[in-house]
Amino acid sequence: MTMFDALTDEQETFVAPPVGVRRLLATGDPSLRTHLATFGPLPAVDGLGGVDGVTAALEEAGLAGRGGAAFPTWRKVASAAESGRAAIVVANGSEGEPMSAKDATLLHQSPHLVLDGLLLVAGVLRASEAHLVTTDGQLAPLQRAIAERADARGVRVRTTEDRFVSGEASAVANAIERGRAIPRDHVVRLSIAGIAGRPTLVLNVETLAHIAVIVRFGAAWFRSVGTADDPGTRLLTVAVDGTRRVVEAAGGTSLRRALEATGVAVESVRAVLVGGYHGAWATGEALDAPISAAGLAPFGAAPGAGILIVLSRGHCGVVRAAEIAHYLAGQSAGQCGPCANGLPEIAEVMGRLARRDRDASLPRQLRELGGLVIGRGACHHPDGTTRMVMSALEAFEHDVHAHARGLCQEVA
Ligand SMILES: Cc1cc2nc3c(=O)[nH]c(=O)nc-3n(C[C@H](O)[C@H](O)[C@H](O)COP(=O)(O)O)c2cc1C
Ligand code: SF4
Structure with a gap:
């Protein structure tokens, strides 16, 4: 199995007790x-x-x-x-x-x-x-x-x-x-x-x-459940350690609460990819944000389809983002040039960054490539993929610079 296969393997799914009410x-x-x-x-x-x-x-x-x-x-x-x-x-x-x-x-x-x-x-x-x-x-x-x-x-x-x-x-x-x-x-x-x-x-x-x-x-x-700007409940999937944990949560539930409710030890969390593979990485104080459009907007994220992918401490965000970019590039339907050609290029440069190629220009190359594909597909696949990569550059800024110098704080 390659590190990319691990992302697509069928995983065990559990249903957690609700946060608030089960509807x-x-x-x-x-x-x-x-x-x-x-x-x-x-x-x-x-x-x-x-x-x-x-x-x-x-x-x-x-x-x-x-x-x-x-x-x-x-x-x-x-x-x-x-x-x-x-x-x-x-x-x-x-x-x-x-x-x-x-x-x-x-x-x-x-x-x-x-x-x-x-x-x-x-x-x-x-x-x-x-x-x-x-x-x-x-x-x-x-x-x-x-x-x-x-x-x-x-x-x-x-x-x-x-x-x-x-x-x-x-x-x-x-x-x-x-x-x-x-x-x-x-x-x-x-x-x-x-x-x-x-x-x-x-x-x-x-x-x-x-x-x-x-x-x-x-x-x-x-x-009667949830908040004024995020009424009702929503189903969330928390993906962690090879399992997927589904929970029904009242609107306005914070990321932290959703993680706790699904048995995730929040102190072991380094970052959460909010909204799934097309989502944005949340770290630090963003973990206390409500999982709603308004609550996540200041952090450049959105609930999407309610997918929260946990990156545990000891794991490298740059490596994880590169794995996901590689997977997403392979999922292009191959109809639109910027998507069919641009996403593999982004994945390739992200892969070089993850492998700690000593090249300080890699983050800039990624930003330029992102600018070339965004908004240029028949569907939003290039946009979502670029969003995830750009957000990784911001959320893991220190690691990105370390990788570009051939170092990594998380992976020996
Ligand atoms: C690349 C891509 C993949 C998508 N995959 C799904 C999906 O698996 N299921 C889904 O309901 N919507 C998916 N969507 C969103 C749908 O295009 C559509 O917005 C949604 O089904 C509409 O339902 P809603 O208004 O109830 O959210 C995807 C969008 C994109 C751009
Ligand atoms: S942008 Fe959408 S439609 Fe175009 S190649 Fe990519 S996945 Fe296919």
């Missing part, structure tokens, strides 16, 4: 009976006031997407309804990030909440098709859940490739339409012309599960 993972067993006993029936679409009623509830709840970009969910639903044409709704359970396990955990433990959210959104948009895209491991629990209820028989479930960019929204649309999960150019938005030219709404499976509880219990109930 999405409340049932403990995935059966329809327990789901109905816990949450009650899904309200009829007709009683929700149509698209306007549902979008108003989602806006009041302040729900932001849990797939990475944190876009306000109400706006996405409203924009899919704008054309008046029948939309296609897609539940995105691709979870392409190897360190993430929250979507798989949700699909195993609470598949009916995800199906409820999908059916609800499809119903309110009078959608012509409802799809659920996921990876092989989640197929059996989903099929069992669908077999338990007549209303979900029309949901088309398909598996996608287990690759980093497969979960990007346009790649998910391509997988459904053409059988290949590669991103497409975003010149025309999916909400205007996606699958088969129809308005297409792609929502993360966790986002759909939150919708399922908001339409049942209301926006005020959703906001």
Whole structure:
């Protein structure tokens, strides 16, 4: 096994007790009976006031997407309804990030909440098709859940490739339409012309599960947990020591609290890569920041899909960032020059820095290369990769300079 294989190997996953309240993972067993006993029936679409009623509830709840970009969910639903044409709704359970396990955990433990959210959104948009895209491991629990209820028989479930960019929204649309999960150019938005030219709404499976509880219990109930700018709960995956620990945490939970809740000894933490492989490195006082857009913004980070990758003391951030850059370069879909050529170059220079090549110009070379690829892909893969590398240069500044002089404080 190379040091890069270690990043993609299947890892053990644990579910930790919640921070605050357990909502999405409340049932403990995935059966329809327990789901109905816990949450009650899904309200009829007709009683929700149509698209306007549902979008108003989602806006009041302040729900932001849990797939990475944190876009306000109400706006996405409203924009899919704008054309008046029948939309296609897609539940995105691709979870392409190897360190993430929250979507798989949700699909195993609470598949009916995800199906409820999908059916609800499809119903309110009078959608012509409802799809659920996921990876092989989640197929059996989903099929069992669908077999338990007549209303979900029309949901088309398909598996996608287990690759980093497969979960990007346009790649998910391509997988459904053409059988290949590669991103497409975003010149025309999916909400205007996606699958088969129809308005297409792609929502993360966790986002759909939150919708399922908001339409049942209301926006005020959703906001009764969390903070004003980060209402409700979110699922987090804490990746540490070869394990992935999933926890449902109240909005506004600090990084430190999330680490403690998943059994991580915070004093042993050197840094946390917040938001997964496309995220930013948090160190020092950033560990006390709330895991919210507003809380992490001063540190150049964002919650993304709730992935927290722990770098323990005694490990070198430069080496870890180089491993991740190498992995991400290999995940380019190879369609856009700046991504297909630029990311391997970035990974190569990062690799030289990690190997402590004595070359003081390496950090500058990385900044220049980053400037050449950022914003120049059909999807955000080059941007996310560059963000992670640039953030490593800042967070591990002392190590970067030491490496460029042939030294490393962490690795002998
Ligand atoms: C390279 C890349 C990979 C992505 N992978 C995923 C993924 O695995 N799952 C996911 O839900 N969203 C993923 N996204 C985000 C999706 O494009 C999209 O924003 C999301 O599914 C929308 O759902 P939301 O509004 O509920 O967050 C990815 C984005 C990029 C740029
Ligand atoms: S930016 Fe990269 S990953 Fe995204 S579509 Fe282009 S080549 Fe593929």
